[in-house]
Amino acid sequence: MNRATIRDVARKAKVSHQTVSRVINGHDSVTPETRERVTRAIRELEYVPSAVARSLSSSRTHTLGMVTTDVSDHFFAEAVAGAEAAARKRGYFLIIGSIEPGAEDDERTYLRLMLERRVEGLIIAVPRLRLADDDLLAGAATRLPTVVVASDIELPGADHVDIDNRKGGFEATEHLLAHGHRRIATITGPLDWPSARARLDGYRDALRRAGDGTEPLVEPCLDWGLESGLRAAERLLATARRPTAIFAQSDLLALGAMSALRAHGVRVPEDMSMIGFDDIPVAQVFDPPLTTLRQPMREVGELAARLVLEAPEGARRRRTTRHHVLRAPLVVRGSVARIREESDQHAAKAAVKRATRL
Amino acid sequence: MNRATIRDVARKAKVSHQTVSRVINGHDSVTPETRERVTRAIRELEYVPSAVARSLSSSRTHTLGMVTTDVSDHFFAEAVAGAEAAARKRGYFLIIGSIEPGAEDDERTYLRLMLERRVEGLIIAVPRLRLADDDLLAGAATRLPTVVVASDIELPGADHVDIDNRKGGFEATEHLLAHGHRRIATITGPLDWPSARARLDGYRDALRRAGDGTEPLVEPCLDWGLESGLRAAERLLATARRPTAIFAQSDLLALGAMSALRAHGVRVPEDMSMIGFDDIPVAQVFDPPLTTLRQPMREVGELAARLVLEAPEGARRRRTTRHHVLRAPLVVRGSVARIREESDQHAAKAAVKRATRL
DNA sequence: CGGCCTGATGTGACCGGTAACATAGACCGA
DNA sequence: TCGGTCTATGTTACCGGTCACATCAGGCCG
Numbered sequence: 001m002n003r004a005t006i007r008d009v010a011r012k013a014k015v016s017h018q019t020v021s022r023v024i025n026g027h028d029s030v031t032p033e034t035r036e037r038v039t040r041a042i043r044e045l046e047y048v049p050s051a052v053a054r055s056l057s058s059s060r061t062h063t064l065g066m067v068t069t070d071v072s073d074h075f076f077a078e079a080v081a082g083a084e085a086a087a088r089k090r091g092y093f094l095i096i097g098s099i100e101p102g103a104e105d106d107e108r109t110y111l112r113l114m115l116e117r118r119v120e121g122l123i124i125a126v127p128r129l130r131l132a133d134d135d136l137l138a139g140a141a142t143r144l145p146t147v148v149v150a151s152d153i154e155l156p157g158a159d160h161v162d163i164d165n166r167k168g169g170f171e172a173t174e175h176l177l178a179h180g181h182r183r184i185a186t187i188t189g190p191l192d193w194p195s196a197r198a199r200l201d202g203y204r205d206a207l208r209r210a211g212d213g214t215e216p217l218v219e220p221c222l223d224w225g226l227e228s229g230l231r232a233a234e235r236l237l238a239t240a241r242r243p244t245a246i247f248a249q250s251d252l253l254a255l256g257a258m259s260a261l262r263a264h265g266v267r268v269p270e271d272m273s274m275i276g277f278d279d280i281p282v283a284q285v286f287d288p289p290l291t292t293l294r295q296p297m298r299e300v301g302e303l304a305a306r307l308v309l310e311a312p313e314g315a316r317r318r319r320t321t322r323h324h325v326l327r328a329p330l331v332v333r334g335s336v337a338r339i340r341e342e343s344d345q346h347a348a349k350a351a352v353k354r355a356t357r358l
Numbered sequence: 359m360n361r362a363t364i365r366d367v368a369r370k371a372k373v374s375h376q377t378v379s380r381v382i383n384g385h386d387s388v389t390p391e392t393r394e395r396v397t398r399a400i401r402e403l404e405y406v407p408s409a410v411a412r413s414l415s416s417s418r419t420h421t422l423g424m425v426t427t428d429v430s431d432h433f434f435a436e437a438v439a440g441a442e443a444a445a446r447k448r449g450y451f452l453i454i455g456s457i458e459p460g461a462e463d464d465e466r467t468y469l470r471l472m473l474e475r476r477v478e479g480l481i482i483a484v485p486r487l488r489l490a491d492d493d494l495l496a497g498a499a500t501r502l503p504t505v506v507v508a509s510d511i512e513l514p515g516a517d518h519v520d521i522d523n524r525k526g527g528f529e530a531t532e533h534l535l536a537h538g539h540r541r542i543a544t545i546t547g548p549l550d551w552p553s554a555r556a557r558l559d560g561y562r563d564a565l566r567r568a569g570d571g572t573e574p575l576v577e578p579c580l581d582w583g584l585e586s587g588l589r590a591a592e593r594l595l596a597t598a599r600r601p602t603a604i605f606a607q608s609d610l611l612a613l614g615a616m617s618a619l620r621a622h623g624v625r626v627p628e629d630m631s632m633i634g635f636d637d638i639p640v641a642q643v644f645d646p647p648l649t650t651l652r653q654p655m656r657e658v659g660e661l662a663a664r665l666v667l668e669a670p671e672g673a674r675r676r677r678t679t680r681h682h683v684l685r686a687p688l689v690v691r692g693s694v695a696r697i698r699e700e701s702d703q704h705a706a707k708a709a710v711k712r713a714t715r716l
Numbered sequence: 717c718g719g720c721c722t723g724a725t726g727t728g729a730c731c732g733g734t735a736a737c738a739t740a741g742a743c744c745g746a
Numbered sequence: 747t748c749g750g751t752c753t754a755t756g757t758t759a760c761c762g763g764t765c766a767c768a769t770c771a772g773g774c775c776g
Contacts, residue, residue, distance in 0.1 A: 003476075003501075005732055016756045021734065029753060046497050051474040052413045053732035056761050061410065070439075077435060081428075084456065093471060095453055098442065113451060116409040118361075139404050143361075226643050252640070259643035282610075282640050285584050285617035363762055374726045379764065387723055411762035415731050 004045035013041035065114030068125040082301025121308035125149035145311030152194040168328040169202025180339035185217040185243035229256025245273035269337035288334035362403040371399035423472030426483040440659025479666035483507035503669030510552040526686040527560025538697035543575040543601035587614025603631035627695035646692035
């Protein structure tokens with residue numbers, strides 16, 4: 001039971017296939033009665049036009065491709081949703097290749113699949129550097145409008161969209177400093193992610209600027225998840241001079257850490273202030289509600305799709321790279337408190353000790 | 359700068375286009391040296407075969423379509439990931455249409471887009487009934503292998519994959535009953551979702567079977583989210599005879615409810631036992647860790663894709679519908695406690711009162 | 717040594733649309 | 747009345763692959 005074609009419809013309606021094509025595409029200059037005959041034939045044959053044939057002859061696929069890190073990461077899932085919505089609003093279809101952890105070779109496979117399908121634009125949301133020196137990607141970027149999301153990858157002519165991670169890290173740390181904290185630890189994401197490094201840089205910036213006995217205390221993790229946060233917090237609790245505040249680079253790291261703290265009888269925010277990054281929905285119903293930085297993930301995706309679709313055509317393509325950076329505003333909730341006297345003294349004592357040692 | 363075609367490669371390698379095709383498809387009966395010449399030409403021209411043209415002539419698209427409810431729902435996001443993985447393992451590409459809340463008309467649009475793209479199979483993961491009487495869908499289901507996920511939609515010849523929600527609801531309630539609870543409320547998802555109704559049925563089954571002064575107390579919500587859970591819990595706290603346990607039909611509803619309880623000074627599990635449904639990752643780091651039912655969402659998606667791909671071809675198609683039901687096992691954590699004496703008396707007193715009234 | 721088989725390669729049609737151009741009336745003004 | 751313009755429709759080629767079949771050169775066998 002094969003699908004009817006445009007010629008089957010034409011035969012049934014006793015017109016030429018071209019007239020059918022005109023009806024389908026809402027072309028004017030078709031007599032109402034002819035149009036009606038054709039429409040009926042289409043309905044009776046359950047004709048559905050073939051996007052495949054249409055793409056081949058018109059060389060337009062109306063399809064965008066997005067290669068992303070595993071969408072089980074909240075950030076990327078939202079970015080995909082945003083890109084999808086923006087694409088669809090403009091009549092485009094988004095096909096997605098989500099790279100699962102451990103299957104990083106799929107990056108190339110996906111990219112290739114998308115090029116074979118003749119996508120008209122590319123969004124690359126892969127933070128790691130593996131793809132960077134790939135000639136397949138480089139070639140694609142010169143032919144197609146390409147936007148790189150949340151990544152360092154350098155591609156001539158490709159625009160970048162990202163969160164201002166450095167500033168975010170800076171503001172998170174400043175917020176803790178403003179509450180009197182001096183011993184501030186950070187739990188980072190994987191340091192081969194540009195976002196993790198940038199947030200760490202922001203953290204360092206803030207501490208450096210504060211001077212005054214502050215000192216970086218960095219606890220890196222291999223992923224952004226709960227488990228890692230939990231273990232990182234346990235390592236921090238075991239250190240000689242325990243911090244009074246922790247800046248976790250993701251909400252999941254923060255929530256994992258908080259569960260470890262709870263298990264050890266350390267209260268948040270009384271004994272330990274905590275700040276996250278992301279603003280995932282559950283952050284606000286946690287106990288205490290998590291102070292964090294909201295990442296506008298959906299907007300990142302939307303902006304990426306818009307840039308791809310509005311890129312100038314062919315010869316008019318720019319060779320310059322533009323960076324679009326979105327702010328991640330601080331959302332103050334209940335997980336940060338002013339440092340307690342005791343801890344203050346503790347910190348002060350520690351500072352003196354350190355000063356003496358130098 | 360347009361893409362090279364198979365004929366360009368042929369010209370450059372001084373062979374016929376058919377030979378190039380043979381090389382691309384790894385066909386044997388090509389001399390090693392010819393193969394080498396062709397391969398070099400492919401590389402030099404940066405030739406990438408066109409899946410569009412290939413699909414048109416071979417009438418195989420190697421594409422599956424999945425129409426789902428908004429993937430911001432954890433269940434559907436995981437199901438998509440599972441289906442994607444299963445499809446890809448078999449050399450298929452999954453294209454996704456995610457219906458956002460409020461844009462339910464898109465169902466048809468997406469379905470149509472997928473049919474136009476000549477998908478070779480369909481996964482319909484749309485719980486609401488809107489699509490049910492759609493002739494487009496019905497027609498598609500007779501032509502293509504189709505699987506319906508987490509939905510009541512009746513389609514001749516389409517298999518169904520779902521969670522055993524009724525049993526899940528039953529077991530959740532039984533678990534609470536086993537801890538001595540008698541006044542057990544349930545916070546449901548939207549009751550036009552089959553899963554919500556089935557869980558509610560399971561809850562009722564368990565109460566009915568327990569008899570003995572139990573009585574349903576149903577608090578329905580319009581979505582599955584935190585906010586709704588929060589407000590539902592507030593309504594429950596305001597009722598005259600406050601329940602001692604709540605079965606929330608999703609983890610988000612449960613977490614939202616717990617945040618409301620906390621705000622009202624009601625401790626979980628001491629004053630109120632709580633059980634969820636889903637087992638989202640953060641459930642285990644909550645305070646207390648949430649007892650819940652784990653939905654094997656990934657497996658649902660994988661199974662759906664497998665069924666689509668392994669469906670018998672054409673004439674051998676079954677007209678019967680098979681239902682595949684996956685268990686949602688109980689995950690015991692810390693949010694359910696044995697009922698306290700005081701509440702026990704309370705419940706007993708209430709039971710007597712009710713008996714008297716009858 | 718001719719016939720036949722086999723492996724390597726080439727030829728032309730075809731998949732189902734779109735694009736460009738052709739054609740045939742109808743209408744219209746000079 | 748006639749050429750020109752406009753509208754409705756038809757004709758043909760083409761997009762870039764695959765498919766079925768044709769061709770051709772060796773090798774083997776009787």
